[in-house]
Amino acid sequence: MRIVAVDYRTARWTIAPTGAARGVRERSAAQLGVRDESGAIGLGEAAPLPGMSIDQVVDAERAFRDLAGRLPLVLDTPGHASAIADRITPAPAARFAIETALLAAFAQRARTSVASLLCTMPQAELDSAVVVDDEYEALVAVGSGARCLKIKVTDDLARVRAIAAAVPATRLRIDVNRGWSREVAVANIAALADLPIDYIEEPCRDAHELLATPLALRIALDESLVELGPDELSRALASPQLAAIVLKPTLLGGFARCLELAALAHRHGVAPIVSHTLEGPIGLAACHELARAVGADVPVGLGRPLR
Numbered sequence: 001m002r003i004v005a006v007d008y009r010t011a012r013w014t015i016a017p018t019g020a021a022r023g024v025r026e027r028s029a030a031q032l033g034v035r036d037e038s039g040a041i042g043l044g045e046a047a048p049l050p051g052m053s054i055d056q057v058v059d060a061e062r063a064f065r066d067l068a069g070r071l072p073l074v075l076d077t078p079g080h081a082s083a084i085a086d087r088i089t090p091a092p093a094a095r096f097a098i099e100t101a102l103l104a105a106f107a108q109r110a111r112t113s114v115a116s117l118l119c120t121m122p123q124a125e126l127d128s129a130v131v132v133d134d135e136y137e138a139l140v141a142v143g144s145g146a147r148c149l150k151i152k153v154t155d156d157l158a159r160v161r162a163i164a165a166a167v168p169a170t171r172l173r174i175d176v177n178r179g180w181s182r183e184v185a186v187a188n189i190a191a192l193a194d195l196p197i198d199y200i201e202e203p204c205r206d207a208h209e210l211l212a213t214p215l216a217l218r219i220a221l222d223e224s225l226v227e228l229g230p231d232e233l234s235r236a237l238a239s240p241q242l243a244a245i246v247l248k249p250t251l252l253g254g255f256a257r258c259l260e261l262a263a264l265a266h267r268h269g270v271a272p273i274v275s276h277t278l279e280g281p282i283g284l285a286a287c288h289e290l291a292r293a294v295g296a297d298v299p300v301g302l303g304r305p306l307r
Contacts, residue, residue, distance in 0.1 A: 001075050001109055003102065005035040006068035010057060015278065024049075027278055030060035030094070032067075034101045042105030044097035045282035046250070052223055052277065053251060055091035063089035067098060078106055078117040082256035092226075092253035099254040100286040115292035118255060122292040128303040129173055134159070135166035142167045148198070148299040154179050157191060164195045175201040178223070182210065190216040198298075199243035208232060211239035218243035220273070225261065226251055237268040244271040246301060247294070248287075250279060255290055262294045275301030 012028040029047035046060030066088050067073075073084060081102035085095040103114045115122035129148040130141040138149055150173040151160055164172060174197055180188060185203035192200075193216035201220040203210065208224055218241050221228075225245060228236065236242055245265050247258040262272035274291035276284055284302070291300045 001036045001038070001040070001106060003034050003073040003075065003105065004037050004071060006064065006071060007033045008061065008064040008068075010061070011280065013280065024278060027280065028057055029280055029283065030057050030064060030097065031280075031282060032060075032064050032097045032101045034067075034105050036105055036109060037072075038109060040105045040109035042101040042103065042108065043282050044099070044101030044104070044286070045279055046091075046093035046097035047277065047279040047283050048093040048250065049277040053093060054226065055093050059089065059091035060094035060097060063091055063094035063098065073102075075102060075106055078103055079256075081106065082254065085254060090253075093250045096249045096254040096283070096286070099256065100282070103255065104286075113292075114286070114289040118259065118289075118293035119295070122289075123295045124292075126288065126291055126296075126302065127299045129299040129301055130303040132163065135162050138163045138167045138170070142170050146303070147171065148173065150175060150301070150303070152177070157188060160192060160195065168196075170196070172197045173199060173201060173220075175222075176203045178202050178205050178207070180204045182206075185210065186213065186215065189219075193217055201244075201246060208236045211236055211241050215241050220244040220246055222246035222248070222275075223251065233264075237264055237270055242268075242270050244273050244298075247272055247274045247290070248277050249274075249290055250277045250283065255286075255293075258290055259293065271296065271298050273298070273301050 009031055011031055014026050029045050032044040034042050048055050081099045085098040107114045107117055129150045130146040131150045132138045132141055148171045152175050180203050182204045189200055197217055199218045199220040202222045220243055249258050252258055265272040272294055274294055276287045287302055
């Protein structure tokens with residue numbers, strides 16, 4: 001197929017600063033559209049998350065202009081989408097948007113899904129952890145069928161215990177977003193060890209270094225994945241104390257990089273959990289396709305807040 005047209009725009013929207021979006025009130029994105037000579041259309045979205053992403057919306061806009069300047073573009077295989085993104089930009093969110101748009105156009109022309117382009121048998125249904133802030137939201141989520149809840153935590157361990165007491169048969173995931181010091185992390189992990197917690201996500205800065213320390217609960221790496229070199233990543237994956245890696249294509253640079261990390265995780269018995277960075281509908285839909293391609297027998301991280 002030949003991509004013959006490219007268009008893009010900037011979008012902004014407000015969000016409720018609760019649950020997964022705690023502390024975030026607005027998001028912005030550069031949205032990309034491509035079209036091939038047959039009329040097949042693909043959409044992509046670059047929505048860098050301030051404070052976490054290493055790139056910005058202006059980087060995506062620059063990349064989309066460069067993409068438009070290289071028309072026409074030939075895609076003979078789905079793998080060419082990643083190769084084109086590689087040539088255009090190193091910016092992770094822009095790479096994700098370009099891959100998404102090109103793959104979506106390829107899938108539309110082939111009358112299939114993006115997930116089916118990436119693997120032979122994508123997962124049909126996804127079970128997702130639901131982000132909750134209190135006992136009421138936990139009860140509502142579990143009453144609606146959730147079997148795993150995610151709680152954003154700072155210093156309020158009592159809130160975790162209250163939620164756990166309200167839904168005692170439900171598995172929990174705790175996301176600290178690097179909010180503890182290393183010493184506090186070790187102490188707090190020990191203090192929560194009696195609860196049904198699958199893992200503590202990013203308990204502190206340089207969380208991978210905790211994997212050399214005896215811990216009462218296993219941990220997960222999220223934004224650390226952007227920073228780890230190959231040797232550090234290999235050591236982390238080999239640790240029995242690493243429960244999961246959280247794959248956010250906006251941060252990591254798209255489908256190809258996330259699929260590579262997922263394969264490494266599977267080889268080490270570590271769960272690859274596809275998640276989002278509060279993207280809009282285009283980016284979130286792409287995250288779902290990635291999660292279907294990765295496959296999982298554990299809940300993914302694509303649950304939206306209940307509001």
